[in-house]
Each structure stands twice: as structure tokens, then as C-alpha cells.
Amino acid sequence: MSTRRMVTIDGNQAAAHVAHALSEVIAIYPITPSSPMGEWSDEWSAAGRTNVWGTIPLIQEMQSEGGASAAVHGAAMSGALTTTFTASQGLLLMIPTMFKMAGELTPTVFHVTARTVATHALSIFGDHSDVMAVRSTGYALIASGSIQEVMDMALISHASSLESRLPFLHFFDGFRSSHEVQKIEELTYDDMRAMISEEAIAAHRSRSLTPDRPTLKGTAQNPDVFFQARETINPFYDKCPAVVQAVMDRFAKIVGRHYHLFDYVGAPDAERVIVLMGSGAEAAHETVDYLTAQGEKVGILKVRLYRPFSPKDFVAALPKTVKSIAVLDRTKEPGSDGEPLYKDVVTAMAQLLADGELGMPAMPRIVGGRYGLSSKEFSPAMVKAIFDSLRQSKPKNFFTIGITEDVTNSSLDVDYGFEIEADDVVRGMFFGLGADGTVGANKNSIKIIGEGTDDYAQGYFVYDSKKAGSMTVSHLRFGPRPIRSTYVINSANFVACHHWPFLEKFEILGSAAPGATFLINSPFPREETWNRLPRKVQQQIIDKKLKVHAIDGYHVAKETGMGGRINTIMQTCFFAISGVLPREEAIAKIKAAIKKTYEKKGEAVVKANWNAVDQALENMYEIKVPETATSTLEMPPLVSPEAPEFVRNVTAEMIGFRGDSLPTSKLSVDGTFPVGTTQWEKRNIAMEIPVWDPEVCIQCGKCSLVCPHAAIRMKVYDQKLLDGAPETFKSKKAIGKDFPDMVVTIQVAPEDCTGCGVCVEVCPAKNKQETRLKAINMEFQPPLRELERDNYNFFLKLPEADRSTVKLNTVKGSQFLQPLFEYSGACSGCGETPYVKLVSQLFGDRAIMSNATGCSSIYGGNLPTCPWTMNRDGRGPAWCNSLFEDNAEFGFGYRLTIEQQARFAAELATKLKTQIGAELVDAILSAEQHTEGEIRAQRERVAQLKQKISGNGSPEAHKLLEVADMLVNKSVWIIGGDGWAYDIGYGGLDHVLAQGRNVNVLVLDTEVYSNTGGQMSKATPRGAVAKFAAGGKPQAQKDLALMAMSYGSVYVAQVAMGANDAQTVKAFIEAEAYDGPSLIIAYSHCIAHGINMRGGLATQKQAVESGHFLLFRYNPDLAAKGENPLKLDCKRPSVPYSEFAYKQNRFKMLTKSMPEQAKALIEAAQRDVAARWAMYEHMAARPFAIGGDS
């Protein structure tokens, strides 16, 4: 037997370690938070790691979770050992297959990071609503609560599935367990071989489908035998618990840790017991240890094997002294009289009581409660509150814990002052800026302590909902015993703030324990740091008697060539002052760790980091804390007092990371939220912002067009309106004939800009005296903030352009329109949002949008704020995200409503012609609605109509009032990424396009699953590295446009704003005008490409010049006129493919990891380009007549 080593890994890696080692075929699909299990598997197989039988498992990405489970089904049925990984919606898509696999007694293991199922909202976080939704499939369900358990139960599941013949679903809590890093003992391949029954494998193979001994499965059965056949499986379910217990016993002999179907922890004579499963059991375990040490008669029962549920084993594990039981469910089943685990427990005990087998003096009182939905914290204070409640003669049933539920008053009161953290555990909280590497450094610190000392280590990382300028909070614990604290730190003895502005905005020291050490990254000189702190922070430091250290991390990073990354520097400071290790030892360990981490990236990187360590020690200093606070700086309110009430009372709480304390009564009942709330957030994340130079400007509008955050805007207005303008407000006479006697202003929103610099890159105008300057130049934000804020507020009050007079189909004209999508949380320099914003400018006042899950649904709909907004008339895009896979059909549903109700309205108007007036009705029903003027006229007519019938009491008039607005054209937009359009949603998209109805589909094509961290899609180009394609994607990308064109009735365009912005605008206008389905595929550069985002548009240009992405418009209206419908809008490829590709890390990294493969793939990609161009050139040039080719 080989010896086991200690490793510091997260739950996903722990599960994947076993799953990869015990599988032959692994079918995968990305979904948070399970994706890393597939990623590890793909990386390991790409690097040649074998399973326990010495062969490399085959990894296959599918088009959806439904596809992945079906491939697993087929692989298992044909004799393979197979697995998959998923969560939430993904698990729901697997349900049909799961019924099949269980019905056919087919062994497999699905490893599931239990995650919230979308209801009133999507949530990526953890609870058991997904797992509970598959209870009826017949899968065995087994739960893990800690990272060690994840690895152990993974093995127990694989072994049990083969021996019991039941398919197993092994689940652990999303994020809390999937992403928590812990020091655990790693199981060896010898352990796994010893656990897996070779006979069971042979038996599985002997049952497989093979033409060498053919059998038939998947029959259709009739009323005569189906029922009886369905009951044949009973013995397998009856035996399963015993099989699993036997496997657990074997595991104990081999590995030493002994699990049971139900594990009880606590006083042997406990009177109050909590029953639960998953990570919450760890916090409860820890609390019970604490309480029993104080003599309390309490305990918890951890459920391991939840299905098949064994009542006898359950009761046998309970102390006979128990008087009251609280069963906790991490899910909600509305309409049920209790959640599933509760009902199972009640049923089990009632059955045994009735059978006289309960073995207890009396039936205990059993209550059920809900906790931890969507990763809501579950802490010792809550466990204590539940035990306290169980003391009562009639404890509250159907309670909630961890929230304030003030509508039906189900929640238990919690004393949050109850803390049980041990003194010998180092508890560090680190507040970092997303881009600064804080989390990475902390993961590294955990490895250093975990693998380099005897101490145990735990890390958990909390991210906010923004992709640019986000705050990360790392929670690290180090201590001499295994750590069961599955909750964030509430009492830290070390707090670090790596980004100064957080101190001015958020409550950073609220969780600092008295006497804790506080480390600040201060951009100020030593002598100024103290006085720059807000008064509240100073007071907290004094009151809590904190020891304060500071360093100018940015300065040290700059001096040592680390760029903006302060991670190594701050990590060094932590080790130097936290006392977690002796200082010298700690520094030596950091340096060794740096070498290990960066060695493969080259010596230069190692040396730069080492130097940063030395410089950090040199530059850190301690601040002498005075006895009284001296600062006059007050923390400003998070949102303006002018904000609407909801924003001040609810949104602001979420912005300030205090959303946990919002009671139920403050939230909407059906997931509806007001639009236009990003404007109140004022994130001030840009260090530099663009400044306009009117003298150089040619007023082309490109800067406004490309701004991903609508933070630079253009208006044309009457010069007279400049009266009262702030002193520094700039304007210039409008260029061109369109706006005589008017002036133009280009204005930046200084507090909303993310500082990406894309506007500067795209600006074509150069200063004649100094060509490095353009009409837009980046300047340091802080001194400009106040002035530009006033300027921007003045700018916003200026009137919007008359939509009927600007030339909408030009770049410049489009940019005089108000964006109705602004200040989203997208990445700085995002390549998608300029397209989304353009739709909002051109059609937002009449648009209704469906948005596939993905980046666009996250920056479009992730709380706390909403970037979709409305114009002064109160009109704007109505937006909804349904799911990932159903987006096209969902949006199509809007169109069906619009058509149906518009027809109904027309019918009613005709019926009420005499009351309304024939002239008005005829005008409405025959109105052209193509131009902005025509649409406005129709709106006015419909308003007149409504007025005319408002006093009419007839049923028809009532009905007409409900639907009359549908007489004004609506613009249906179906938006999503390539993961949706090319893969998971393709079937639906194809169907919708085929129907001929007027919907506009915008595919934001980043050629990769961006939102889930860069997994391969069918849009991923050949030769690009992506997750699930660690060896470079071997196949060419799918030509979705060509597939859509094959209908002949779909308007299809490919656009790339950076290559030809005028064509982009034209295509959007044409697509919307086309009275039928339209598909726009928009090339969107992305952070997942590994590019400098500031130059994203230049990348787009190269994509077109190299032939990687062709620009064209296919307009069926032209075909109807006898013209060739396909217009190529780009020239023959003029740049070698490699020149485009090797400016992007996604391609270039393969030349560093697999150079030969990279060469072969790039050559193939070059051939793809030539072939594609030849085909499109031919298609665009061929003679065309009505009915097809001439």
C-alpha cells in the first residue's frame, strides 16, 4: 500500500480525484459550481493521468447536461465505468435519463455540487433544492459535509453503485463544500483498488449491450406487465443500505475513517437532537461539541445515505433519550406540509412507533425547519437557537433559521453574539480587489500552512456580483485540529484591507475581534495614513484595541515589476505579522511556494516575486494608534439621498453587503424589481477616466458606441441651453449640415466609468501637435471626480435628441440616442455590452427582451442593481431571463402574445369603430410603423383611442384597454451567448428561426462559455485552448450563420464592431426592420481570450482581416427582389491566421504547452479560413434569381 499524503484542495478537486481515477468515460457540461470537476478531469486526461486501471479516461463535453447524462447512459449501457458532474438546472435536465438509468439498474455516479434551482430568481449558490428534485428517479442519494468526506464518499459511492447496481448521486454543498479549501488526507489509487469490487465490474460488463450476445432494452410496455416489472427492483433497494454500510465498513478497515448510514454526534443521553445533512452538519457538529462540553444534553444526527432511506438504521442511530427533534432541510417545497427530510423522519418514526419498534419511551416531538437556501450562512449561533427552541414545550414547527421572515413570522430569533471559535485558531479575513490576486495568494498561504506544517487549514472565498472592480473576501482559518467551521468568520483575529477605497465605503472592521491585527494597503505616505482613515474606522481601531500595520503595496508592486498585482506583497505582510508561523520560517516557505507555483512560468516570474517578498518586509510599517480618533472624514451614504425609496432602503443594503439583514417583507413576492438602479451605485472603480478634447474631436461617435458601460455619451442640443452650465462643461459647434446652429458635447460619467480605455483606443482623431494625444485621453480620476460629476449631471438634464430627426442608421446618429442599458457590472472593456447597449439605443423604447443565462444575464440581471433603464417617457426595455436552454422559445412566446393581442386589439377596435371614430381606427389599423416618426404617430393615435374608450363601460372596451398598446409595434429581442445559441439552446433557436415570425436574435459570440470561466463551445475556434479543451480544440467551429441562411427566410448578419462599426449599425437596423426572424452573430472579444481588453476592438479587426470572422448580411428581402441576398462586407483575408491568433493567450498558450499540436492546429485553422472565404465569396458572387440559383 502506498502512503497517503495530506493535500489542501477544494471539494471539487476531491471528488474529481476519485471520479477520474474510477472512470473510463466522463461526459461533461459546464455549470457552476460543478464545472471545476470536469475541468480537472479534462486537464488530467490531457496531461496523461490514468485511472486506477492504467488507462487515460476519455473526456467528452456535450451540448447540455441532458446530453451529458444521455452519453453517460449510453456509455454505461455499453459497459463502461462512467461518471458526470453537475448541479441545479443541469441536474434537472438529467432527470429523464436518471429515471431510465435507475429503472435499468445501471451503475454510475453523478457528483453534484448541490445548488439552488432557479425560481423567482437564479442563484448559483448552494442548497439542496436540486437534489431534492430528483428523489423520485430511483437514484441512491449520498451526502458529504466536509472536504474529506467529499473524497471519501465519492469512493464509497463508486464502490456502492457497482455492488448495489443502483446509480448513485453523490452530493455536497455548492460553494461551501465545492469551493472551500481544506487540508485533507488524499486517498491513493491503492485505496481505490482495494475498495472497488472487480467482480462487480465484470458483472456490469457482462450485462452490457453488445452485438456479440445481443439483448433488448428500452422496450415499451403495456398495462398488462409494466406495473409488475416496475416492482422487480424492490430487492435491490431493500438491500442497498446494507450494501453501502458494508462498503463503509470496508472503507474503515482500509482507510480508518468509519462512516455509517447515519452518524450521531453528541451526548449519549441527549434530549434534543438536530437531524440534517451536508455541510451544515459540520457547523452543527462543532456546536454540539461545544455545548456538550458545557453539559448540555444535545446531539446531531448526520444523514449520509438519504436514499434509499433506511428507517431502522435511522432510529437505531438516535439516542433513546431524545425528547425533541428538529429536522433541517436546505430546500423549500411550497405547498407541502413540511420539507422532504422532515417528512421522511416523521414517517419513519411513526411507522416504527406503530410497529412497536421505536424503542423509545415516547414518540419525540419532531419539528421541521428550513435553513441555508442559496448558501445562506448556517452558523453555531443558529444551531444554538434551534436547540434553544427545542427546549420549549411546543417548539415552533416549519420554522426558518438565519433570516428574518417577518411576513408569516416563521423565523427563529438568533443571538448572533454567540461565538465558539477557539483561541488557538488563527482567523484571517482579507478584503481584496478582484484583480489584485488576493484570493490566489490566500489559496497559496493555505497550501503553505497545510502542506508545510502539522496545522490544519481552511479557506473560503466570497465574491461580489460584479465582474469589474469586484470585492473579494477571503476567510482563512489555521489551527491544530481539523476545522469544521463551515461558515464565514465573524470574529477575525487578523483583518487585511488590500484596497483602500473599501475602507471609505464598507464595514471592514465589523468582524475584527478585540486585539486583532489589522493590515492596510495604504497608497499614502506613512505619516499620512492614520489621518486618511475615516473617523468610524479610527474609532473601531481604538475601541477594539487593534494593532495596525500598513504598506504601500501598489508602490512596492510597481517598483518590483509586479504591475498592479499586490498579492505576494500582502501575503508576505500577513505571514510577517500574523504569527501564524515563525517569521523566518514563514518567509522561507513563501519563497519556496513561489518557486513551486511559478517555476513552470519561467525564472523571470519567480525572481520578480521573490524580490517583491523582500521589498514587502522592507516597506511595511506599524502605525502608532492614538487614544482618540482624529479624522474628520465621514463615510458617505452608499447611494444618493435623491435615490428612490426602494433603492435607499433595500438596494443600498445589498450594495453595502448588508443584504443578509433585509427581512422578507422588503422583497418582492414574484421576483420583480425596478429598472434603472445602477445609476445610483456610483462605484468609482476607475483610476483613470477619459477626458474630451473638443478641439481635436471630429464628432464621429465611436467612443460612445464602443463604451461597454455607457459611461461616455454624446448629445446634440441648442446652444442656448448652455446657460447655467458648470464652468468646466465643454461643448463644440456641431460638425456637418444635419444640426445647424447646435452644439455637441461628449461627456464622461466619471463615477460609472471602469477605466477600460477602449474609447481612447478607438478614437480616430489625433492631436496635430502631439500625436500621442487624441480627442479622448485618459487622466487620473480623483481630481476630476467632483467637477465631472457636476458636468455629467448637467449633461443628463439636457434634452435627448429627437429620434425622428437623427440618422439612426449611422454610427454618429445612433449615438445621439439615449442608452437604456447603462453602468452594468460587466468586465472592464467587455466586448458584448456595446452591442447590447446599441439595441437599447435603437429599439429600447419598444423592446421586450429574453436573455439566456450567461454573462449577459448576469451583468443584465444580477442584484443588487439593474442596468436596464427607461427614458423620460417611462419607456424602456422589458427584460427577463428564463433559463439557459429555453431562451429562444421563451422570447418567441413574447412574439406569440404580441401577435395574438395585436390581432385581438384590431378586432375589438373594428367592433368599436363607431364609438372610437372610423377615421382613427382606420388610421391605426393601416399605419406604417417603420420610422421613428411613424411609431410616434401610432403611439399618439393609440393614446387617443384609449382616451376615447376609457369612459365606455362595455366589455369590449375593457378588453381593448387591456391590449390596445399592442397596436404599437414591439421589438422582440432574444439575446444570449454562443454557449446558448450554438450548444444548449440550438434546438430551440433553430425551431424559432424556422417559424418565420418576427423575432430578433442577437448572439454575443465570445466563442467560449465566458460566464462559467471559459469552457469550450461549438463556437470555439480550432486550435484555441479552453476549459474542456486543454489540448486545444481539435474541430473547426460551427457555422451557425450558414445553417440559419439555409432556410432562405431568415435575415442573418455577422458583425464585429471593431472591424466595421457602420456595418454593425446597418445590420441591427435591417434585422429589426425585417418582418421575420433575424439572427445577428456579433463577434465579442472577451477576457477569456487572454487579450489586453483595452485593445479588444483591434482584435475584432484582426479577426475579420484574417478571415477568422467574416462580415456579411443575408437579407431575404433582396432575394424576393431577385437579387443575391448575401452581401459580403469584408475583404479577402489579408492577415495570416497566426497573426490574429497568437496575439491571444487562448491560442498562444498551446504553443507553450503542446507546440507540435499547436502548429498542426494553426495550419488547419489557416486552411479553414481559405475554404470558408472561397465558399462565401462564391455564394455572394453567384447570379441569383427568384426561386434560387439561376
Added chain:
Amino acid sequence: MDLSTTYMGLKLKNPLVPAASPLSTDIDTIKQMEDAGASAIVLHSLFEEQISFDAEELDHYLSHGAESFAEAVTYFPQADEYRLGPEQYLEHIRKAKDAVNIPIIASLNGVSLGGWVEYAKQMQAAGADALELNVYFIATNPRLFAEDVDRVYVDILAAIKNEVKIPVAIKLSPFFSAMAAMAKRLADAGADGLVLFNRFYQPDIDLDTLEVVPSLVLSSSHELRLPLRWVAILHGNVPCSLAANSGISSGADVLKALMAGADIAQVASVLLRHGVGHLATMLSDMQAWMTEREYESVEQLKGSMSQKACVEPAAFERANYMKALNSYA
């Protein structure tokens, strides 16, 4: 006819050597160059700056945007190892050595003393028959004096010589205040050969975009005159081999280089322009001229028109306009 020559102790079948260029990045092309008559091949350069740039770039992009959003904790898979150091280049030396029978001269490009001098030893171990050291930088720092610049060259050369036993040539720019003294100083510091001269990317201005565009224009015959002058002057005055480089485009140009005193003629632009098969044409043109004039060997030609051997030594020192005025008169 004996076309053989000796360059840095390497016995070569003729004086025609493809210079460091993208042509040698492909093993098939290396074979074709041998078939067309190349007597040795200088591989494309391994750039110190490229290696550290690649490492930093990869590190940057692998972590760019990572660890800041819960759903996308990273954006790229992590490979077990990346070939960022000289491994790929060393592998290329090995493959080139396996593919051809002629000497392979590895080329190393750096601007400062650093860990990269280690690479020289690894190149030797990979089978390189000699090294060509390409050290140049643009001395833009107004506080950096000629002596400081010169010393960098000498120090780097000495460091490399310290690492390896195979011969080392140093490729120079023509921009030294005291070219002859510098050449002598390098030869004394152990240079086995001097390659005169390297060519720079030079900035151009694009009038449409108002951008500075660095570009390298392929050389042509007229550019030979600068190396020709210095080869002729240095021949016999420095104790090392000389290679002429820049503008050698024809058999006639090779003859001129040899007569000025070069041991070999390095060619690149002409091969990029006309294909590597042009080597054969140059060789046969050269041979035809030698046959016609009844030359028996390259050795006979070498240095026959050097400053020491020619009729009018001063011609190599004169500035052009003097010569022009004289001829007019």
C-alpha cells in the same frame, strides 16, 4: 576548384552560410538549404527578452480576471508545464543536427548579463557546433557613454565564453565610435569570429494612421558596402574569423566579401526574396567567375582586396564625396 573555407575553426565546404532568419525555424527548409549548397546554417535567434516576455505574458493572462467572480474563478485550464525557457529552441538544434550534415550555429540574442548566459551551455549540449552572439541595443540613455556600451558587449562575450567550449562569434552593429578598436577588443576577449553587421528594425511613420511603424526592409546589394569596408579594414588586423553580412545578394557579392577578407558570407534577404534555391545559383555564378579568372581556391581570393592587400589602402578610409570629387576632377 577548392571552395572550402575555415570559419572559427570550422571547416566549411564553401563560404556561403545562411544567416539567422526565420528561414531556419523550419527543419524542412534547413534541409533544402543544405541541398542548395549551404555550408553551415546560423539558426534564428533565441531572444532573451522574448523568453522573459513570454513568461510574464503567460503569467499575466493565465491569472488575468481570475479569482474575482464566483462563477469564473479562472478562465484557462492549467497545463502541467509550459515550455517557456529555451527548451523549444534546444529541441530545434537537436532536430536540425539530426536533419543535416553541415555545422549548425546557434544564435543567442540578449542585451544584458543575466541567467540567460546559461542557455549557451545548453545550446552546446544540444549539439550546436558554434554560437553566434547577437548583442545590440539602442543606447538611448543620454547618461550612457560609449565606454559603458562597449563594456556591456565585452562582458557578455566573456561570460558566454566562460560557459562553452565551442567557438563563439559576435554579431555587431556598425555604430561604434571606434569600430576597429572595438573589434580588436572583442577578439582579444575571446571572440572566435566577428559578424559584420546586424540590421535593425527601424521606425517608419505611417501618414494615414499617424503611427510609428517599426519595420525591417529586406536588404539589397548596395548595403554590402558598409560591411565590405570594415571587413577589408579588419582583415589581418584582428585575430579572429570574419563574416560579412548585409546585402549579399549574388555570387558577385560573395566574391567581393571574400576579397575584402571575409571567411564566410552570410545571406538572408536574398533567400527570403528568391527562395533558398538561390544559394545554388549564387554558388554557380561564383564558381563561373572563378573559373573564368582561373582562381583555384577561395583561400586565394580571401583578403585579396583587403585594405592591406589592395592598391589604394586609403580608399577604404575615405569618405565617399572625396572619392567622387577626385573622380570628377
